Every structure is written in structure tokens, then in C-alpha cells.
Amino acid sequence: MDRRQYTPSSARNRGPILQALRERLPAPGTFLEIASGSGEHAVHFAPHLADHKWQASNHEQDQLDSVYGWLAHSPAPNLLPPLKLDATAPLWPVELPDYAAPPVTGVFNANMIHIAPWPVCQGMMAGAGRVLVDRGRLFLYGPYKVGGIHTAETNAEFDLWLKSKNPDFAIRDQDDVIHEAATHGLVHLEAYPMPANNFLQIFEKRA
Template sequence: MPDFIVEYGKLGKPPAPDGRLDGPAFHRNHDAIWSAIGGFLSQQTGDVLELGSGTGQHITAFAGRTPHLTWWPSDIVPPHLASIAAWRQHTGLANLRAPQRIDLADPHWTWTADGQAGGTLTAIVCINVLHISPWSASQNLIAGAGRTLRDGGRLFVYGPFMRDGAHTAPSNAAFDATLKAENPDWGVRDVRDLNERAELAGLTPADMTAMPANNLVLAFTRAVRQN
């Protein structure tokens, strides 16, 4: 992997001397994403896990807005894990914890809190991951959310999505074709398919919020468990 962040089809900036990476997408979308998830998170307490934290910029920005929440970043790419740690050190946010390695290829993924098994989560955030990972990662994300979210907790997923078998814009169709040419296991996921997996995991169908550049934020809520 190069020593700079690659946004699909675009080169990012070289890393800062301390290892912090700067992804171009963050500057374009973090305010819009927060507008979709902040209403819920601003009223909550507890733990929030981000899966696929990338550079660490999104979770750092969100943690800075919610000192009442504890944020747990994760990734599998070593330069990303180093960048997350560097952003944490740079900001000194007390509610942003050290990054951990979580791989959505593992159907039984778990999270830890300061070296101990993590409890139930208030929310899970996943930004720009599902279209650049196999379908099994989407399945494992949703199944894991069903296991780890508290009743009423939410899974927030951001990215491009299809709806009922159709792309939402010609640019998304072209992007999907490019992704599949790069890796046949990648591709823009369909909200309908994600909702089917959500039902199996005890989550409600997604509430959808339109984002710039033909993206969506999907919000799945953990249904109350029946004893």
C-alpha cells in the first residue's frame, strides 16, 4: 500500500510527520454525515464503535462533538491504524479510545473495551466500507450489529446504494461497474438486500437520509429483544 491515502480513483495528501493521514472525502462529507446521525447521538450516552475508521478523521470529528459518548475506532489496514492513533494523540480527546483491529471478514467479530470484552453499544458507524468489500462483509456487519447493539441502538451506514435493483444515478452505475472491474466481489449494495439481512439480525428496516453526490445514510435500529 502506498504511504498516502488513496480515495478510490484519486490520490490523497502525503501523511503528516506524525503519521496522520488526510482523506479528501472527509472534507466533503463529514458535516453532511453528522447532520444525519448527530440528532440521535447528541441525545445518547455510552459507547460508539466505528468499523473501518480509515484515516480516523471522521471519528475524531464526531468524538469532538460528543464528549458524553465514548468512541472506539477500528480498522484492519496498518497505516490506517497508525493514522487513527496519531489523530487521537494530536487532538488529545479523552473520549476517543485507541484503535483496535476488527475484520468484517470474520462472521464472529467482536470489539474490546480497554482489553476487556466490550458490552452493548449505543451505536455503530460504518462509512464508505460496504462497496469496497465483499458481500459477506455487509452480512457480517449487520449480524454483528444485531449482537452488539443495545435495544434501541442504531447502526449508521454511509455510502452509495442501489434501491430495489436500480441505481439512484448514472454516476453510481458507472462507479459500480468500475468497482466490479477492479474486484468482482466489490460493488454498490442494494438497500433491499441489506434490509433482508437486518430483519434476520433483529434490526428494523433502514431509515434513509439523502446525502450529497448520490450517497445515503442508512439508519438501522435494534429492535427490543424478546425474553
């Protein structure tokens, strides 16, 4: 049975994200992807990141099943089997002593923090602060408010739609995200503008 899911936005944004990632790579090691969704980012990125392993993860089994489906369809030697990982967990599986692919030098997450309650962003920042090596990098892709203001009318409409689904969902203000990151030793390097009114927010762990 083919368990692959398809996310149209992944097909649109994967090229620009990969290009931005490749210009800002952390040291060789493992990239941990939080909330891998369908798995399309994982299978697109990994073959282009030969010095890194790609560790997909998700907290939902049907999403993990899709990642397994994509890995079976598009295998690459540096694609690791996905992990069940809830960003809010106080201990992530990559922190266990028997984790097979340390060190984690990169954490990547796309399109999660606006479509999850704020504690999920807080949990991810805490986890990234724990698992990243010194000078490891965290990359967050998605829409952000800047100075409390939406960067496009379409983002304002998307924000209203998110809140109609769940009042705890929202496009986050980048200053709030930067502040949360700083409490976990993650220094903000750059808010890199991406197509369709998104940003790649880049942080570096400083021990």
C-alpha cells in the first residue's frame, strides 16, 4: 500500500528552502526535522546535503506512515528512519544514549508554530537548545508578523482562518519567537525573506 501523502505547498517551497539552507549549513552531522509532515521535504533535501544525515520525525502516526512511504519510494543513504517525536516532550529520542546518529548539528522545522499552540513552539525551542551542538543551527520556515504587523494581506487572512480553527493557533510575531529562542541559548542570526511572504528564521546555538 502506498502511504505517501502530498502537500502542494512543499512542492512549491522546497526549492527555495533548500537553496537557502545550502548557503547556511551547520557543521557536518545530523539534521533533525521536527514535524516532517508528509516527508516530501526530507526526500527532496537529503540527496543535496551529502555531509549531513536527515532525521525526519513527527508526533502523529499517519504522518510517520507517509514519511516511511516517501523514504521507500525515494531512498537516499543519508535518510534515517523517522522518529516519533512530540516537540513538547521534555526528552527527545535523539537525546537517548542509544541514538544512532549523533551529533545533531541542525534542526529544521517548517510550517508548524502557527498551526499549533504556543507551547509547541516553546517545546521546540527548549528541545533544540538541548540537542544542538555548540554552533549548531535551527532553521524555522513559515509566515511571521514583524513588529506585530502582518507582512501581507494574505497572511492576515490566513491568520484569521487559523484562529477560526483553533483560538490558540496564530501567525507568530518574530520578536516573540526570537525572545523564546534566546531563553534556550539560541541566538538569532537572520530573518531571511522567502517567496510567498514567508521567512526562514535562522538561529545558532551558543553554549
